[in-house]
Amino acid sequence: MSLIKSISGIRGTIGGKVNDNLTPLDVVKFASAFGTWLQNNKNKKDLTLIIGRDARISGQMVSSLVTATLQGLGINVVDLGLSTTPTVEIMVPELKADGGIILTASHNPKQWNALKLLNEKGEFITGENGAEVLALAESEDFNYAEVDNLGKYETREDAFDIHIQQILDLPMVDIEAIKAKNFKVVLDAVNSTGGIAIPMLLDKLGCETVKLYCEPTGHFPHNPEPLKEHLGDICELVKKENADLGVVVDPDVDRLALIDEKGEMFGEEYTLVAVADYLLKNKNGAAVSNLSSSRALRDVAQSHNSEYFASAVGEVNVVTLMKEKNAVIGGEGNGGIIYPDLHYGRDSLVGVALFLTHLAKENKTVSELRAGYPSYxxxxxxxxxxxxxxxxxxxxxxxxxxxxxxxxxxxxxxxxxxxxxxxxxxxxxxxxxxxxxxxxxxxxxxxxxxxxxxxxxxxx
Missing domain, CATH: 3.30.310.50 (Alpha-D-phosphohexomutase, C-terminal domain)
Incomplete structure (x- = not known):
């Protein structure tokens, strides 16, 4: 059985039997449940949802099923096509939509896909809301629209541009400092949408990009979870190219791993640590991660006379505590950077821009920067x-x-x-x-x- 229904969405392997795997019927049922839940909880008739997908092989099929289902409920759809999780999150409030669905199984292998559900703020729905959606999916209490009331469909091709411009407009991103360094960056995007978005950002920051596995075919060349044992190719290429650093993202671009100039892992836990070091050095405030993340973040926060707080595991829990503590920075030790001045979601693109700013201002190599942090x-x-x-x-x-x-x-x-x-x-x-x-x-x-x-x- 490879169908996992949870409060944050539905995830499973493509093919197989209904209710055992992620089949077309399961996709339609769950999209119907989320659309119906939104209709039941919004005091308006004309609803709009944003959808976007990573590059995995089943993405277009799943997207077509979700789109048609939402239109069948009378909900308008704005389709971003190939996108990233943080880009969809950015575009929901940007377009004043009522919610969003991200079609991605994140770091899972190619046979997996998933529907991840967003509220009108572009943030993952709460556990309570997720339970209500699951109950609706079980009851199948759906009421589809008549022919004159079907939802409209449109596409947008400017979402990456909007997302990247919002990052470039952040005061803590120093474009000129980065450009002055002429960084050479090797990128492994595991043949998904990071291969489109990250080079666009690096180009704006004046970096030279060496692309590895950047064709968005959905044929992942290695296990897509950005762990050391899967990243031998980029570690070798960074050394061969005499690059300043390597950047690795997962298929939906919400996890960021870094490679130093020697071809060694910076440490996925330390992506957040380095970004927090830069931000807390320049702005007083709290840092938040989950209970299973490295103690190094606490140490760095305390070195800047800032407070550190730990949440339950799960992005929704991290975000909730960040809001409660008005945190400057937060995230998860898996390379997930949440920078609230942009949005409350893990975002590799803003992580890259903030890390490069930090690297440029410190005037150190990546390995020298890493050596300055506590080792755990x-x-x-x-x-x-x-x-x-x-x-x-x-x-x-x-x-x-x-x-x-x-x-x-x-x-x-x-x-x-x-x-x-x-x-x-x-x-x-x-x-x-x-x-x-x-x-x-x-x-x-x-x-x-x-x-x-x-x-x-x-x-x-």
Whole structure:
């Protein structure tokens, strides 16, 4: 079974059986549910939705199904075509639309696709709203429009231009400082839409772009999640080209990974750390990430006499806390930059512009910049339990066991020790506890995970 229905949307593999995979019927049903939910909650008849897609092979088919369904409900559609997640998010308020749907399975392999749902602010709908959409999808209580009331359809081809111009207009993006450096950048866009958008931005910033996997064919040349084990080609090309840095984005361009001039990973966790360092150096305010993100962001915030706050895992939770704390910068340790002066969504394009500004002003190489940040190493493990074991009870016991430490129960149980931390989260679908650790060395991070697993087993 490869169909995942959640409060943030529906995701699955193309083909197969209805309700087991992401079939045309599932796409139509879920698009109908979101459109109907909007109609039920808006005090107006004439609704407009923005849609855009990444370059994956099934994108055009899924887009056609979603478009026709929305029109069948009487909802107008503005189709951006090949786009990025942050571009769709930007265009919803730009065009004063009532919401949006992004057709992307993000970093998942090519057989996957998804519908991600946006409100009128261009932000992901809340968990409560998502639950209402899921209930509508189950009930199939839809009322389609008669022939004279079908929704209108139009396309827009200027969305990237609008998005990039908004970035260039940001006071914290110093175009002239970047241009003066004549940066040479190698880009791996995994043959999706980042191969269109990122070169447009780099050109405006006066950078030379060396393109790797930038044809938007949807045929991903490697696993599209921007992790070290998938990025050997760009690491080699950065060295071969004597480039200043490498830029890697996932298929929908909301995650940003960087490569230094030596062909070494900057560290996905450190994309946010570096951007926060630049912003907090110039503007007082808070930084926010989720509980499973690196402690390095807290350290950098404190070095600038700024506050740091941690949210539950999930972009919606990060955004909610950012608004509550009026944060200057936020995001997730997976390379997701959320810069509220532009919009409340992970955005690799604004991440690139802010990082290049920082790099230019510091007058350092990328490796020198990275060397200035605290070094932490992460470990990820899991413990599988039998179905009859009460996972919540185990987590409660762990909370009690470490009550003299700094413990958070916002999302599972996170235990902050003096020099490291462990975050325990239960799976929503199986009897598993996921164990995330961070320490000053990889060996220490892995050992902490093993020690916690041993402790959990002793409590069963």
């Amino acid at each position: 190493f992460m470990g990820k493990k899991k413990i599988e339990l039998t179905p009859e074991i009460d996972v919540d009870a185990i987590l409660s016991k762990m909370e009690k066991e470490y009550e003299n430490e700094d413990v958070s129960t916002v999302d599972g149980v996170k235990i902050d020790f003096e020099n490291n931390w462990v975050h325990l989260r239960k799976s929503n679908t199986e009897p598993i506890i996921r164990i995330y650790t961070e320490a000053k060395s990889q060996e220490e991070a892995d050992k902490l995970g093993d020690d916690i697993i041993a402790k959990i087993k002793s409590l069963i």
